[in-house]
Amino acid sequence: MAALLEVQGLRIAFGGREVVHGVDFTIAPGEKLALVGESGSGKTVTALSLLGLAQGAQVQGQARFGAQKSAVDLLALPERSLQAIRGQDIAMIFQEPMTALNPVLTIGEQIAEILQLKVGLTRAECAQAAIELIADTGIDDAARRARAYPHQLSGGQRQRAMIAMALACKPKLLLADEPTTALDVTVRKQILELLAQLQQKHGMAVLLITHDLNLVRQFADRVAVMENGHIVEQGAVAQVYAAPQHAYTRRLMASQPVRDVVAARDGAPTVLQARALRVAYPVPRPGVAGWFKKGEFVAVAGADLDLAEGQTLGIVGESGSGKSTLALAALGLLKFGGSLSVLGQSWGAGTLADRALRRGVQVVFQDPFSSLSPRLTVEEIVQEGLLVHEPTLPTAERRQRVQAALEEVGLTETQFPGLLQRYPHQFSGGQRQRIAIARALIVQPRLLVLDEPTSALDVTMAQQILQLLQRLQRERGLAYLLITHDVAVIRAMAHHVVVMQGGKLLETGTVEQVLGAPRNTYTQTLLAAAQ
Numbered sequence: 381m382a383a384l385l386e387v388q389g390l391r392i393a394f395g396g397r398e399v400v401h402g403v404d405f406t407i408a409p410g411e412k413l414a415l416v417g418e419s420g421s422g423k424t425v426t427a428l429s430l431l432g433l434a435q436g437a438q439v440q441g442q443a444r445f446g447a448q449k450s451a452v453d454l455l456a457l458p459e460r461s462l463q464a465i466r467g468q469d470i471a472m473i474f475q476e477p478m479t480a481l482n483p484v485l486t487i488g489e490q491i492a493e494i495l496q497l498k499v500g501l502t503r504a505e506c507a508q509a510a511i512e513l514i515a516d517t518g519i520d521d522a523a524r525r526a527r528a529y530p531h532q533l534s535g536g537q538r539q540r541a542m543i544a545m546a547l548a549c550k551p552k553l554l555l556a557d558e559p560t561t562a563l564d565v566t567v568r569k570q571i572l573e574l575l576a577q578l579q580q581k582h583g584m585a586v587l588l589i590t591h592d593l594n595l596v597r598q599f600a601d602r603v604a605v606m607e608n609g610h611i612v613e614q615g616a617v618a619q620v621y622a623a624p625q626h627a628y629t630r631r632l633m634a635s636q637p638v639r640d641v642v643a644a645r646d647g648a649p650t651v652l653q654a655r656a657l658r659v660a661y662p663v664p665r666p667g668v669a670g671w672f673k674k675g676e677f678v679a680v681a682g683a684d685l686d687l688a689e690g691q692t693l694g695i696v697g698e699s700g701s702g703k704s705t706l707a708l709a710a711l712g713l714l715k716f717g718g719s720l721s722v723l724g725q726s727w728g729a730g731t732l733a734d735r736a737l738r739r740g741v742q743v744v745f746q747d748p749f750s751s752l753s754p755r756l757t758v759e760e761i762v763q764e765g766l767l768v769h770e771p772t773l774p775t776a777e778r779r780q781r782v783q784a785a786l787e788e789v790g791l792t793e794t795q796f797p798g799l800l801q802r803y804p805h806q807f808s809g810g811q812r813q814r815i816a817i818a819r820a821l822i823v824q825p826r827l828l829v830l831d832e833p834t835s836a837l838d839v840t841m842a843q844q845i846l847q848l849l850q851r852l853q854r855e856r857g858l859a860y861l862l863i864t865h866d867v868a869v870i871r872a873m874a875h876h877v878v879v880m881q882g883g884k885l886l887e888t889g890t891v892e893q894v895l896g897a898p899r900n901t902y903t904q905t906l907l908a909a910a911q
Contacts, residue, residue, distance in 0.1 A: 382448050383410045384585050386906040390441040390455075392422070392609075400426055400609040402441070403904050407677045408584045412576075414596040416632070419556065424475075426606075427555045430454050431470060432462045445470070445553070468498050468832040475558040476536035481530040487514065487541045488526030494548045518574055535699050537565035542576065543588045549583055555602040557589045559785035563863030564698045565909040572599055588735040591838035593633060597621060605629045611716050635839040635874035637774075640850045644691040644875060649829045651859040652710060656718035660706050681706040681883045682718070687876075689826065690853065692860040694874030694891070696867065696906065702883040703863045707829050710861055711743055718847060723826060739769045740800035742820035746832035748812035758815055759800035762786065765823040785877070786817040789848060810841030817848065831863045846872055867910040871895055879903045 383406040400422040404726035407413045415423045430443050431454070443454040445465075454462065466472075474480035482490055490504035491513055504707060505647070507526075515522035517540040519641045525795040530538055539559060546554060555577065560568040573721035579586055588600055596603050597617060605628065613626040624630045659680040665673065673683060681701045687693040695703045712727035712734060722727060723740045725733065731792055742765075745751035752761055762782045766773055773781075779800070786799065788794070793799050804812055814832065820828060834842035845868065852858055862873055870877055870891065877894040879887040879902065887900040897902045 382409075383407065384411075384586075385443065386451075387430075387441075388428070388442045388444075390426065390443065391439070392425055392434065393438045394436055396438075398609070402742045403606070403609070403611045403841075405604050405611060405614065406879070409552070409585055410579075410583050412579065412586045412588065412600045412601035414603045415588060415589060415606060416593065416596055416603055418591060418632075418840050420608075421606045423606055424557055427472070427557060427587060427589055430555070431466050431472065432457075432459065433569075454512075467494055467551070468549045469551055470555065471549070471551040473539075473542050473553040473557065473559045477535075477542045478530060479772040480542060481538065483530055484867065486527050487533070487544075491526075491541075491545050491548055494545060498549045501816065502642045504652045509548075510544075510872055513548055514541065516547075516578070517541070517544045518570070519544075530707070536564075536571065536771065539567075539571055540574065543571075543578070546623055547578060547582065551584055553585045553587065554579070555587050555589070558591070560590075560592070560595060565906060566698050568595075568910045573600070577746075593839065605632065632839060635843045637846050638845060640847065641692065641873065641875065642690075644688050647704060648688040648723075650686060650688050650692055651723055652685060652693075652861065653684040653721045654683055654710075654718065657683040657685070657706070657709060657720055658717035659702075659709050659714055660717075673850040679839060679883050680709065680716075681909075683885050685878065687706040687827075687859050687861060689859050690857045690874050691875045692853070692862050694862045694864065694870040694877045695880060696864060696870050696877060697880035698865065698906075700882075701880040703865075703880055704831060705883075706880070707743075707831055707861060707863050711829055712738070712740060736767070739765070739823050740825050740827065741827045743829040743831065744813070744816050744820055744824065744833050747836050748816045748835075749804065751816060752812060754804055757801050758786070761804070761815060762819045762822055764819065769823050781822060782818075787812040787817070788821065788852070790817045791815065791822045808841070809837050810844060813837065813841075813845055814848065817845075817852075821852070826859070827859045829861045832865070833862075834869060835864070835866065842869075849873065859911060867895065867907060869893050879906070 385405065385407040386785040387405050390400060391398060392402045403426065417423050425434050429437055429439050439455055441455060444451045445454050446452055467516060488507060490512040491510035495501050495506040495509050496910065503549050511522045511526050514526055518541050519525050519537055525894060533541065548573050560571050567662055572595065590596060600617050602615065602858050603617050604611050605626065605630045613620060613629050620629065624633060657680060660676040660678045662674040663677045683706060693705060709716045710722065711884050723737060725737050727734060762785055763778055766778050766781060796802065834845050835846060853860065864870060874891045877889060880901065881902050887894055887898065887903050894903065895907065898907060
């Protein structure tokens with residue numbers, strides 16, 4: 381069968397430095413090809429260059445697209461011609477829908493805009509077609525959701541809206557850049573099934589860019605493995621997975637979270653205890669009743685938790701289950717009902733008492749790129765806690781403490797000359813997460829709240845961060861409240877597990893009890909989706 385897309389000798393450079401070195405691959409009509417590799421391997425920039433979206437890139441080679449006689453070289457087309465192809469014949473789903481969607485337009489308006497520009501439908505036809513596209517992607521109450529803004533949708537709904545936009549003009553080729561990275565396991569499975577269903581329905585080809593090897597096994601026909609700008613291996617998925625030929629492919633497949641934790645000692649002091657913990661958000665009530673009194677949405681209902689020094693308590697559940705709300709309550713950032721004791725104290729005892737308690741409880745967020753200020757240097761970021769909690773510390777000693785914290789997480793001046801004066805954008809995702817961990821550790825906390833600490837990282841980076849966290853726990857006796865939707869991370873890190881759905885704690889127990897012999901149907905569904 382003739383190829384729909386044939387890429388030959390693709391080279392991409394920025395400022396004279398080549399980052400993609402002469403890669404070749406083809407995609408047949410209706411085929412699903414996965415491009416796999418670590419962060420920085422060149423996957424995304426390869427896809428962006430096909431549509432002329434890699435800003436400041438010098439691109440060489442050929443990318444012939446279309447039927448043989450009418451094929452065009454995407455890399456040689458003028459901007460006007462390329463613009464006609466974008467969205468019409470080749471569409472793209474970006475990694476982070478919250479940043480890819482326009483926050484000031486409704487979902488329906490954004491889809492209608494594409495239809496008006498590319499297909500030339502009337503305003504009314506565009507609005508109706510947008511609702512039908514939203515419904516096709518499985519979003520309930522499509523007419524109402526079409527009037528919603530991106531922030532009013534869940535992560536899974538935003539990703540479905542992005543898919544609806546991409547498929548608006550029935551493209552021949554869909555470029556899907558990490559379409560499920562930040563989604564929980566059940567939503568990830570739904571999005572994967574949706575993409576496969578729509579791919580078959582429209583007969584389009586898909587180039588899937590991902591670092592999730594399990595995703596590739598479930599979805600793709602063929603796989604191309606990319607390392608440092610080179611495609612080192614490609615072939616049928618079954619063939620490559622059964623007998624990987626290249627050492628890098630074998631290393632990727634071996635990069636799964638490994639359990640390396642020690643049992644907490646008997647009689648270890650409790651660092652977090654909650655009884656009947658309840659968190660609710662005010663919401664407007666419909667009708668006249670809403671004029672006098674607001675309703676409430678209960679995000680966490682009656683939670684009982686215990687976490688001892690040196691232990692990890694894993695909170696697992698889908699998006700919207702109440703995991704992050706529980707973490708925010710533990711950090712003293714939300715009002716709550718019931719009782720919550722952290723390091724033997726309660727939040728709200730007064731400004732000074734809360735400040736002292738906050739030193740003992742630190743947090744590492746999901747996305748290190750958005751949680752680190754782009755305007756501060758590494759030194760300024762890591763020393764922030766010391767400026768608050770030890771303001772009289774001499775500058776020289778503060779710098780020594782910053783360097784020690786960075787060395788503890790594996791970042792040194794030897795590896796990165798001028799480390800303290802560098803900015804976050806000069807580091808990879810895994811390195812940025814190490815900086816975030818150093819910022820938390822510098823004030824010597826006893827409890828770390830880890831909110832999806834590896835979900836934005838590729839498999840090898842995630843493995844390294846988990847190994848680092850395991851080592852720090854052994855050496856410092858740290859307690860971790862681990863919020864995640866990744867069952868593999870729970871299996872590797874947790875001593876005890878809590879399964880949440882709809883704000884309720886459905887099942888609790890040791891990791892062996894909950895993951896080895898789940899009693900609740902929802903837990904069984906979660907584990908099945910993670911396979």
